[in-house]
Amino acid sequence: MELDGNLVWLKVNAATGEILDVLTGQTPRAWRGTHVTFRVGIYYDTDILDLANVASLTLSVFAASRTGDKQMNLTVAAADFNATTFTAEDWAGRSDYHAEFAFVGDLTNLAVGTSTRLAYWLAVAGLTTHTPAHKLTYGGGAFTIEEDGPYNSDLTTPAPADTFYTGDESDARFAPRFADGAWVRFHQNRWWHYIQSEDLWYPELAELKDGIPVLTLGSGESL
Numbered sequence: 001m002e003l004d005g006n007l008v009w010l011k012v013n014a015a016t017g018e019i020l021d022v023l024t025g026q027t028p029r030a031w032r033g034t035h036v037t038f039r040v041g042i043y044y045d046t047d048i049l050d051l052a053n054v055a056s057l058t059l060s061v062f063a064a065s066r067t068g069d070k071q072m073n074l075t076v077a078a079a080d081f082n083a084t085t086f087t088a089e090d091w092a093g094r095s096d097y098h099a100e101f102a103f104v105g106d107l108t109n110l111a112v113g114t115s116t117r118l119a120y121w122l123a124v125a126g127l128t129t130h131t132p133a134h135k136l137t138y139g140g141g142a143f144t145i146e147e148d149g150p151y152n153s154d155l156t157t158p159a160p161a162d163t164f165y166t167g168d169e170s171d172a173r174f175a176p177r178f179a180d181g182a183w184v185r186f187h188q189n190r191w192w193h194y195i196q197s198e199d200l201w202y203p204e205l206a207e208l209k210d211g212i213p214v215l216t217l218g219s220g221e222s223l
Contacts, residue, residue, distance in 0.1 A: 005035030005104075009094060012124050012139040015045040019122065019141040028122065029144040033109040039082075039097040040124060042138050050085040051098055054078060054126045055133060059101040061110075061143055062121045071110050071120060074101045078129075108145065116147045193217060 008028045011020045021028045030036040038059055042049045051057075061072035076099040078084075083096050090096035112118040123140035127133040183194040185201075192201040202217035 005037055005102075006030045008036065008038045009097070010038045010040045010124070011091075012040060012042045013045065014042060014049065014136075014138040017137075017139045017141075019124070019139050027142045027144065029117075029146055030108055031148040032112060032145050033106060034148070035102070035104050036108055037103070038101040040099050040101065041086075041091050041097045042124070048085060048088065048091065049098075051078070051081065051126070052084045053129050054084075054136075055129045057081070057099045057124065057126045060123050060125070062123070064119050064121055064142075066121045066140075072103055072107055074103065076101060110145045112145055112147045117144050119144050 007023070008030070009022045010028060011022050013019075019027065028038070040057065040059065042051070056075050056077050058073065058075040060070045062068065062070060081099050083090075083098060086096035086098075110118070110120065120143045121140060122143035123137060125135060125137045127135055183196075185192055185194070187201075191204045193204070194201050201221050202219070203221075205216050205218045
């Protein structure tokens with residue numbers, strides 16, 4: 001067996017809209033900036049669809065919010081389908097599928113932010129041979145891009161959107177000021193109060209007094 005990139009056998013269930021990588025039993029994933037090939041088989045419940053009336057299939061990847069520009073996008077014309085239909089045995093034996101979508105190199109160089117992975121939204125759609133053509137969405141679901149580390153050090157990770165804040169930037173953003181001159185911020189999984197006259201931050205601590213939970217302030221720290 002030879003491997004020339006990530007291979008995803010993507011089952012799309014048009015009855016439920018769900019997608020599944022049948023090789024892993026999970027939603028699809030790929031390493032950032034590496035070659036990934038999707039071999040797509042479209043079902044309706046347990047029946048394999050006949051795509052004889054389909055002019056083209058498109059596989060697109062969007063931000064997880066399903067808005068904005070397509071991050072990855074390929075269209076395969078009917079003339080380039082592997083098969084318009086096939087048997088369940090062919091699919092189970094990994095010998096037949098509807099269409100193949102091969103994304104090479106930097107086509108998968110998507111941003112992962114400050115994490116080691118980031119979920120996107122993958123959708124499979126088609127255009128029929130009707131006049132005018134009918135647009136069909138067969139299914140969609142999560143598609144995860146994983147950071148593979150130093151192997152891709154030659155690829156520059158795309159810059160985050162203007163609305164993205166790093167952990168430090170988010171941590172430094174303050175809540176509105178109170179009348180007593182104190183400020184509050186969320187840090188290390190708890191709220192802290194700043195006392196300006198002491199130039200110190202005090203963490204909120206939950207305590208039980210007479211069986212009643214109350215909030216007190218811990219020792220002051222310089223953050």
